[in-house]
Ligand code: SF4
């Protein structure tokens with residue numbers, strides 16, 4: 407049975423939170439990790455929805471550092487007040 | 488109006504008869520203090536030969552992962568009006584057709600909420616709005632939505648698809664570039680706004696092999712109009728060119744890269760089986776020659792500018808397909824390409840680099856496309872697909888024995 411989107415989003419959020427400041431994660435890193443963790447209870451489509459939920463709830467944001475990543479909202483070092 | 492700074496180096500760029508961005512910034516500075524600080528910082532950069540922009544941070548508006556390029560001055564005390572100077576990419580209409588009313592509305596929004604400076608258009612094809620503060624990003628987005636404009640792509644997402652003016656203005660268009668561009672833009676909204684790829688991916692649509700949007704050099708997927716029957720010839724019109732003094736032998740026949748044209752002074756012959764569809768003869772004798780009637784496109788894959796590795800040109804994926812709505816074959820192939828590239832591609836690896844790393848044969852296997860002889864890097868050169876089924880096991884043994 408497919409996992410609810412919120413549950414996958416929560417698992418993704420925890421992963422992003424644990425990696426914050428140490429490793430930047432791309433959407434595909436999250437997707438692969440979820441598929442490994444939940445097995446056939448999730449697929450790429452569901453992970454896409456979970457990422458969308460993660461961003462639209464404001465819990466995570468997209469960032470850019472050479473490529474695009476998903477991180478917790480934070481103040482970039484480059485930002486001026 | 489803020490006093491303009493002393494800019495002797497920039498002033499050099501106002502000389503001469505051509506348009507000057509310095510002149511434009513000075514004009515914008517009459518209405519917006521950002522302009523004066525921008526001139527000051529730029530002059531300082533020219534003098535010191537050091538850039539004074541810091542990048543990073545903001546990438547989009549709420550919910551989006553692309554379309555905004557965060558930029559800050561590293562001299563905010565000296566140039567406070569450009570302390571924030573973010574760029575916004577706005578999805579242009581296919582073929583860059585606007586009403587003057589639409590353009591005025593965009594400019595009104597940008598004069599109110601940004602520097603008033605635009606770049607029509609950036610190399611991605613988008614409308615580029617240059618310079619605004621973080622607090623203005625959401626209001627600009629909301630104002631733009633009210634006039635039916637949306638933000639474009641940036642970062643590791645689908646970049647805003649772009650095309651030549653195609654059938655709207657050009658008689659050479661072999662398919663409706665604008666219709667395909669609009670359809671792909673709407674179909675792939677999620678990929679455009681929510682970066683999920685290893686790196687950027689660009690579609691560019693050209694209506695014929697003249698390739699006015701340089702898709703063969705600048706897009707991961709180049710969709711170039713083409714024909715598969717015979718070039719249409721109006722022999723009377725060819726004769727008229729000759730009567731009016733065109734040297735058909737030297738201007739057309741001798742420049743044909745396929746060496747497939749003959750002119751006996753009365754009639755023009757083309758051996759279409761050797762034509763490489765370069766468009767030269769059609770461009771030179773535009774009243775006498777036209778692309779064939781059986782029209783569609785060649786789809787190529789993998790070009791990019793030199794950032795990580797060197798520059799690549801696209802190479803052929805489908806020699807010819809019909810381009811008809813709802814474009815299922817293109818979308819099926821694109822979905823398969825994105826699937827394998829997103830899963831196996833390295834960070835910042837363009838699809839062309841990915842193909843080079845894994846090999847075209849393996850890539851074709853993964854996207855379930857049969858190799859054909861036309862999958863070449865250049866016409867008549869280097870079919871770099873390995874045809875396993877034609878390779879006899881004994882061949883290797885014989886070579887070793889010999
Ligand atoms: S690419 Fe071809 S069809 Fe498109 S504008 Fe140029 S000449 Fe015309």
Ligand code: SF4
Pocket residue numbers: 742743744745746747748757761762763764765766767768769
């Ligand atoms: S299109 Fe190019 S290759 Fe073909 S006949 Fe004309 S000049 Fe020759």
